[in-house]
Amino acid sequence: MTSSLLFNVTTFAYLISMLLFFAFLASRTKVLGTAGMLAAYAGLLAQTVAIGLRWKESYDLGVGHAPLSNLYESVVFFAWTIVLIYALLDIKYRYRVIGAFVMPFALLGMAWAQLGLNTGIEPLVPALQSNWLLYHVITCFLGYAAFAVACGISIMYLIKAACESGGECSSGGIMAMFPPIKVLDDLNYRAIMVGFPLLTLGIITGAAWANYAWGTYWSWDPKETWSLIVWFVYAAFLHARFTRGWVGKRAAWLSIIGFAATIFCYLGVNLFLSGLHSYGGGK
Amino acid sequence: MTHTKNDFLHSLWDFFCSLKLTMALLIGLALISIIGTIIPQGNLPPEYVQQISPAKLKLYTSLGFFDMYHSWWFILLLYLLTVNLVACSIKRLPHIWKIIKNPVTIFDSSLEKSLPGVVSFPHKDGAAIAKDKVAEVLKSEFAAPLVTEAEGGWHLFAQKTPWCRLAVYCVHLSVIIIFIGAIIGSAFGYKGFVTIMEGETVSKVMSRSNKEIDLGFSLRCEQFSVTHYPSGAPKEFKSILTVLENGQPVPDYTNARVIVNDPLNYKGITFYQSSYGNAGNYFFTVTDLNGKNPVSLTVAGQASVNLPDGSSMHVIEATKDVSQFAAGLTGPAAQVELHAPNGKTESFVVYANHPELNIQHAQQHGSGPVIHYRGAQERMYTGLQVAKDPGVEVVWLGCLLMVVGIYAAFFMSHRRVWVRIQNGAVTIGGNASKNQAGFQLFMERLASKLKTDLSGEEKP
Numbered sequence: 001m002t003s004s005l006l007f008n009v010t011t012f013a014y015l016i017s018m019l020l021f022f023a024f025l026a027s028r029t030k031v032l033g034t035a036g037m038l039a040a041y042a043g044l045l046a047q048t049v050a051i052g053l054r055w056k057e058s059y060d061l062g063v064g065h066a067p068l069s070n071l072y073e074s075v076v077f078f079a080w081t082i083v084l085i086y087a088l089l090d091i092k093y094r095y096r097v098i099g100a101f102v103m104p105f106a107l108l109g110m111a112w113a114q115l116g117l118n119t120g121i122e123p124l125v126p127a128l129q130s131n132w133l134l135y136h137v138i139t140c141f142l143g144y145a146a147f148a149v150a151c152g153i154s155i156m157y158l159i160k161a162a163c164e165s166g167g168e169c170s171s172g173g174i175m176a177m178f179p180p181i182k183v184l185d186d187l188n189y190r191a192i193m194v195g196f197p198l199l200t201l202g203i204i205t206g207a208a209w210a211n212y213a214w215g216t217y218w219s220w221d222p223k224e225t226w227s228l229i230v231w232f233v234y235a236a237f238l239h240a241r242f243t244r245g246w247v248g249k250r251a252a253w254l255s256i257i258g259f260a261a262t263i264f265c266y267l268g269v270n271l272f273l274s275g276l277h278s279y280g281g282g283k
Numbered sequence: 284m285t286h287t288k289n290d291f292l293h294s295l296w297d298f299f300c301s302l303k304l305t306m307a308l309l310i311g312l313a314l315i316s317i318i319g320t321i322i323p324q325g326n327l328p329p330e331y332v333q334q335i336s337p338a339k340l341k342l343y344t345s346l347g348f349f350d351m352y353h354s355w356w357f358i359l360l361l362y363l364l365t366v367n368l369v370a371c372s373i374k375r376l377p378h379i380w381k382i383i384k385n386p387v388t389i390f391d392s393s394l395e396k397s398l399p400g401v402v403s404f405p406h407k408d409g410a411a412i413a414k415d416k417v418a419e420v421l422k423s424e425f426a427a428p429l430v431t432e433a434e435g436g437w438h439l440f441a442q443k444t445p446w447c448r449l450a451v452y453c454v455h456l457s458v459i460i461i462f463i464g465a466i467i468g469s470a471f472g473y474k475g476f477v478t479i480m481e482g483e484t485v486s487k488v489m490s491r492s493n494k495e496i497d498l499g500f501s502l503r504c505e506q507f508s509v510t511h512y513p514s515g516a517p518k519e520f521k522s523i524l525t526v527l528e529n530g531q532p533v534p535d536y537t538n539a540r541v542i543v544n545d546p547l548n549y550k551g552i553t554f555y556q557s558s559y560g561n562a563g564n565y566f567f568t569v570t571d572l573n574g575k576n577p578v579s580l581t582v583a584g585q586a587s588v589n590l591p592d593g594s595s596m597h598v599i600e601a602t603k604d605v606s607q608f609a610a611g612l613t614g615p616a617a618q619v620e621l622h623a624p625n626g627k628t629e630s631f632v633v634y635a636n637h638p639e640l641n642i643q644h645a646q647q648h649g650s651g652p653v654i655h656y657r658g659a660q661e662r663m664y665t666g667l668q669v670a671k672d673p674g675v676e677v678v679w680l681g682c683l684l685m686v687v688g689i690y691a692a693f694f695m696s697h698r699r700v701w702v703r704i705q706n707g708a709v710t711i712g713g714n715a716s717k718n719q720a721g722f723q724l725f726m727e728r729l730a731s732k733l734k735t736d737l738s739g740e741e742k743p
């Protein structure tokens with residue numbers, strides 16, 4: 001078995017999972033939600049094995065390194081962390097519907113990685129030959145994934161809040177499957193409570209690495225600056241709950257804007273701006 | 284007069300204590316920071332200067348857009364953030380401190396009204412016995428209680444991790460500590476650059492602001508080397524360096540290895556592998572198309588030389604063994620750039636072991652001279668980034684405090700439980716600063732345990 005075969009299996013499992021969640025949403029048949037979750041778990045397992053295999057394959061090729069070294073590997077890892085964080089949320093709170101709003105992010109990542117990116121295993125350039133790479137990338141991406149989950153929950157919040165204030169919310173409709181908006185607000189906050197410390201650690205490990213490798217812990221490189229922008233947005237989110245006029249919808253929007261900034265930090269910076277980071281250099 | 288002055292100070296204080304200002308500053312900083320990621324910072328690339336209109340260039344320069352993270356308005360925002368942070372803390376800290384130091388130990392009716400899910404039930408034994416039983420249960424299930432007799436009853440108060448209420452202030456303090464570290468670094472440190480030829484010694488480096496800085500010791504480059512992966516991609520850049528004090532090698536810093544991601548640190552000054560090059564001589568023979576009139580040429584490092592036909596040439600890159608880049612070819616090769624007298628520029632590879640390829644290239648291009656490479660006398664130099672930052676430890680201290688503080692602020696909770704034994708009834712209530720739902724479950728379990736223990740009801 002090869003990792004690339006297993007990555008295809010993963011993508012397929014996430015597709016099935018998303019479709020089952022959509023069907024669950026439309027039909028409100030409970031078993032479909034459970035099946036969607038099982039498909040997500042199966043995909044997560046396949047992907048975990050695949051990442052391990054790819055790691056081993058890189059050693060077989062004589063260029064051994066953790067599979068976190070280029071855009072393809074990072075997108076795959078991102079999809080993995082999204083499903084991981086969602087699985088943890090499901091185990092703890094069991095709100096199945098959230099899957100319909102989170103799995104599309106994971107599927108999008110895997111589909112893009114498998115179809116659109118260069119999947120080859122390459123040796124590490126000197127700049128990336130450091131253990132800091134591992135600490136930095138893992139903390140950042142776990143944080144990003146928590147923000148992705150928070151974004152999905154915020155979208156649900158806004159849909160449900162709009163429907164409730166519009167007064168057209170029939171008690172038997174799709175909306176009845178959504179958790180109450182107070183719960184969504186709380187879950188949003190909890191997801192960010194996981195993401196924010198991880199992003200903070202990600203920025204700090206990045207700074208420590210930069211200091212170790214280049215002698216400056218902060219050089220206002222576009223990627224660094226964008227990670228700080230993301231950090232400011234979520235810091236604002238955390239303070240919103242203490243500020244009159246900022247709770248509820250505005251906080252949900254902050255969470256969505258925060259995730260948009262996260263995606264720009266991850267992909268947009270490399271596509272549109274220039275800097276020191278190597279992912280997505282397009283080569 | 285004094286009245287309006289006080290009013291003014293008062294509203295200024297309120298302004299700085301407001302969390303709306305915090306929101307505005309955080310979102311404002313996020314938005315403003317975007318500018319510097321779109322507009323180039325520091326030394327502007329010439330292509331950029333060419334494409335932008337002079338009016339815009341002048342405007343941006345006067346606004347400080349080309350060095351915006353050091354511009355007065357960006358720094359001002361950071362100062363505002365700091366003042367906001369300090370003011371908010373000064374306003375709230377005494378209250379929090381009181382909660383920690385002087386907890387409310389009497390469970391009176393106004394406290395009871397403020398707590399969610401208060402439970403009350405009768406007890407069987409005398410009040411003193413009930414009090415001891417409750418104290419025991421609280422001690423084993425939660426924390427040792429403080430017992431007070433007041434208002435004709437017993438009041439028990441127990442709490443866990445009150446200090447985690449201070450965590451948020453730790454996080455805020457950490458932001459300020461990081462700022463202090465950054466200020467120390469920019470006031471007492473520097474960033475610089477130095478190139479050293481193999482075999483040569485330097486004792487001064489050039490700072491980013493083009494000032495010469497005396498290191499206080501000397502540094503010799505013994506050797507520089509590059510290794511490649513089989514694919515030709517670079518694998519390792521390595522300098523071997525020796526630190527000298529008064530001309531004598533320092534024992535632990537002799538022949539020290541410096542590679543990318545593994546710098547050399549001596550007396551608080553750190554040297555990072557950053558660039559490299561060959562300053563040695565390259566040797567060529569240039570002939571006519573028919574092989575006549577050979578002329579020997581020596582090209583020094585990056586310099587440019589004139590060829591007999593009036594064109595000029597310089598070396599871009601050279602290798603001792605071309606086989607790793609081009610299968611089937613052997614020996615030394617050099618990539619050169621040729622500027623013909625008619626203004627044409629071309630870049631191509633010439634070989635030492637394959638003169639026929641050199642001739643073929645020249646013939647394809649008509650009349651030009653034939654260039655044969657003969658090899659190089661290598662003399663590598665290493666380019667090192669130099670940094671001294673005495674504030675960096677302070678920054679790490681701030682980061683540590685921030686991480687610990689955020690953890691405690693998010694994942695630890697100040698939990699308090701009050702029990703009152705009065706008029707034959709036990710009343711129990713509590714609250715938590717975080718995870719109220721989880722605490723409510725705990726309270727329900729605690730209340731039902733006390734009920735079975737005290738009211739004499741059999742366990743179901």
Ligand code: HEM
Binds near residue numbers: 302371455693
């Ligand atoms: C202008 C600057 C700031 C001010 C005035 C400010 C003020 C506050 C205040 C008043 C609270 C509520 C404390 C409470 O009563 O529980 C708070 C919470 C918090 N602040 Fe700040 N803050 C500022 C900047 C920051 C920054 C830059 C961070 C970055 C990490 C931060 C992280 C936090 C955290 C993690 C909490 C706890 C949030 C929670 O428990 O949900 N603050 N801040």
